[in-house]
Amino acid sequence: MMAENKYYPIRIAAAAQDSTLRVNNTCVSVKNATRSIEFYKKHFGMTFLGSKDFADMKFSLHFLSFAKEVGKNEQGEPEIFGTSGVLELAHSWGSENDPEFKINNGNEEPYRGFGHICFSVADIEKTCEKLEAEGVSFKKRMSDGRQKDIAFALDPDGYWIELVQYIKDTEGGPREDIGDKFNHTMIRVKDADKSVEFYQNVLGMKLVRRSDHENAKFTLYFLAYGVPSGQNSWSTEGVLELTHNWGTENDPDFKYHTGDWNTPGYDHVTISCNDPAALCNEIEQRYGDKISWGTKFNQGMVKNGAFIKDPDGYSIEIVPSDLVL
Structure with a gap:
């Protein structure tokens, strides 16, 4: 809590x-x-x-x-x-x-912090097939790992582009193709309580979704403007995803790389x-x-x-x- x-x-x-x-x-x-x-x-x-x-x-x-x-x-x-x-x-x-x-893509030590951008599409399988046919490299294909409903493409500088599908049988939202969306940007945070409170109270965002992953010991927080809590936000744009790896808040020496001109x-x-x-x-x-x-x-x-x-x-x-x- x-x-x-x-x-x-x-x-x-x-x-x-x-x-x-x-x-x-x-x-x-x-x-x-x-x-x-x-x-x-x-x-x-x-x-x-x-x-x-x-x-x-x-x-x-x-x-x-x-x-x-x-x-x-x-x-x-x-x-x-x-x-x-x-x-x-x-x-x-x-x-x-x-x-x-x-270029530092944010996912390699000692410059870990930023994670990825995410594009949401109507048909992820079709999108991934198209990208592969065009020679786009992947960090993770849908068939890789435990999560079969997402993929990660790589841009020319090695940035991760998460691909998700906004047409979902289990949630409200679009039931037809409404075009691709730049859904969210993910950054890792040290202290989830402090960061979520900052984005909510100082910058006025709303926490629209939270996802706990007990086996891997991390939690995802999705914040946005103008999206009611609990609503399917996969088809919207302008969402911020905060990833919290449990325990980092208790390490006084822990720090993420948050970007600078030297890297x-x-x-x-x-x-x-x-x-x-x-x-x-x-x-x-x-x-x-x-x-x-x-x-x-x-x-x-x-x-x-x-x-x-x-x-x-x-x-x-x-x-x-x-x-x-």
């Missing part, structure tokens, strides 16, 4: 009452941007939404998602941050020509809303130095944005929904 309001007892009103809050994107570094963009377009049918170059820092950001309606501002620019299910690829210029440059790999998730200033200001007022910030509101390179740190040190970017590239 989880502790109740032990670490972050105050529920931030600006988060709890803001219906515009969403998990917008997940950002990972890639070695070769062209190769990665083409991989996700060809094999998964993702749509390229746009790019942003930062010439002074010699890197670019590239955005993709599954087909969806993306609004446009008065200038006709896509409002990428006003939706969920976006994959952000960060590319340091020239890394594709550096034989020593290697390029997973970088952050982004949440967006109409008024990030109100959210960030209330978090500061309510919690003060109990909360760590990478960059406080409007003090970094992202206009009207901020980077907050979760209890493990993972970065969460907070931006306005109408931010444009």
